[in-house]
Amino acid sequence: MTKNLRLRFALACGAVFLLAGAVLIGVVAFVVRQTLEPRAGLGRPAYMRVSNGIYPPYTIGYSVAQERAEQVRRVYQAETVKNVLVVGAIALLPGAGLAALLGWREARWTLRPIRSVTASARRIAQSHDLTERIAHDGPDDEVKELADIVDTVLGRLARSFDGQRRFVANASHELRTPLTINRTLVDVAVRRADAGEDVKRLGESLLLVNARHERLIDGLLALAEGEQKVLDRRPFDLTDVAEHVLDAAAEEAEAAQVAVHRLLDPAPTAGEPVLVERLVQNLVENAIRHNHPGGEVWVSTRRRADRVELVVANTGLPVPPYEIETIFEPFRRLHGDRLRSERGSGLGLSIVRAVAYAHDGVVTATPREEGGLTLAVELPCVEPS
Known part of the structure; x- marks a missing residue:
């Protein structure tokens, strides 16, 4: 500029x-x-x-x-x-x-003051840390006025995002307790010796609804945590996380009659392993659940220059290109399956994007010509010291 x-x-x-x-x-x-x-x-x-x-x-x-x-x-x-x-x-x-x-x-x-303001703004944009400020130190001119306005906007955005995250986290924690109590009470009622068939069927339905609400709350918590910048980063290998997730999802894939193929090469990175594990888990679960019997899932990790890449591709129904961006929005599902609770709460890919964003990464989705999606996540490559 x-x-x-x-x-x-x-x-x-x-x-x-x-x-x-x-x-x-x-x-x-x-x-x-x-x-x-x-x-x-x-x-x-x-x-x-x-x-x-x-x-x-x-x-x-x-x-x-x-x-x-x-x-x-x-x-x-x-x-x-x-x-x-x-x-x-x-x-x-x-x-x-x-x-x-x-x-x-x-x-x-x-233009030296403008370059200084631009460099500070770029640093803040790349760090995703809204607590930083431009703090331009110069004469009281138009450039300083612009920098002060940007600092004011950043302060308001920081307060807004922090308030939103606190609200989601507090609400999720508050809702967890009654849901846990409901699940316990329904489970006790269903297991009673004098419980009739109608009570058992009603209890099973209530347990399914309760489980769906618990997944929704867990997703909201993960989304709130994923949107926060990860400051304490630990080195780990993305391949180890992917292997752990795939081993845990093997039973679900077998029940859904979906074949999972893995091609995992070393991919060293750094961050919060628990959040990255949730990212990989959401991608794998999304690929399995939005598939069809006899379908396939391909999971690969590799290193590319200064980045590491995780790619999860799956078969399934064709995805229109105009719906690609909307699938990352909270509570958005493809093909109108909003009421199908077994496919999740509609927060999976939103959490993936939030976690990738918090780790200075990006996530992209591409429709496959044969049907299904290819989701790729790129994270910074960090060699272990």
């Missing part, structure tokens, strides 16, 4: 110099032209006088000489004005280039 501003500033300096120089040359040419115009009352020129100081009579020769003198004057005037314009134009172009060069150099000094 600053380079574009410097270029525009330099071009503006060159253009101003060019315009001012053109006006100045025009004024000089006009003054020279007016100076070379004949003036009344100055008498005839010396070459029109005779040696004894008496003017010749107004003869034909005299008229011819006078006309010839006027022609010479006009030619001299035209040539002089032309020389002023040509020489001025020749000098004007290098001058404009020099002015643009000086403007480019001066713009670097002028």
Whole structure:
């Protein structure tokens, strides 16, 4: 951005110099032209006088000489004005280039506060830490006013996000206790010896609803935790996390008649292993549950330059490209299966994106031509010390 501003500033300096120089040359040419115009009352020129100081009579020769003198004057005037314009134009172009060069150099000094503010804003954006501030220390000018406004906005955003996370966490904790009590009471009622078939069926239905609410609350807690920046990072291998998750999901995959293929290469990274495990778990569960009997799931990890990558692909129903971005929104599900509680609470991919974001990573989704999705998560590569 600053380079574009410097270029525009330099071009503006060159253009101003060019315009001012053109006006100045025009004024000089006009003054020279007016100076070379004949003036009344100055008498005839010396070459029109005779040696004894008496003017010749107004003869034909005299008229011819006078006309010839006027022609010479006009030619001299035209040539002089032309020389002023040509020489001025020749000098004007290098001058404009020099002015643009000086403007480019001066713009670097002028735009230094903007570069400082931009660097601070970029650092805050990359760190995802809204507690940081630009804190521009400079004269009370437009740049400082802009930096102070940005700091004010960051402060309001930080308070808003912190309040939202606290609300979700507190509400989730408060709701966990009654749900636990409900599950215990329903389980006791179902297991009673005198419980009839209707009571048992009702109890099983209530336990399913209760389990779904518990998953929803766990998802909200994970989402609230995942949206916080991970500051205490521990090195670990993403491959170990993926193997642990796949081993734990093997029973569910077998029950769903889904074949899981794994290609796990070393992928060293750093962060909070528990959160990353939840990320991998959500991706694997999503691939298994949004599949069909006889379907397949491919899980791979690898290292790519300064990044590590986790890719989870699965078969399933075709996914329209316009729905790709919406699947990362909370409580959004594909193909209208909002009421199917066995497929989760609709927070799985939202948690994946939040955890990846907290670890300075990115997650992308791509529809497969044969049906299903390919989800890729990239995290920073951190070699163990």
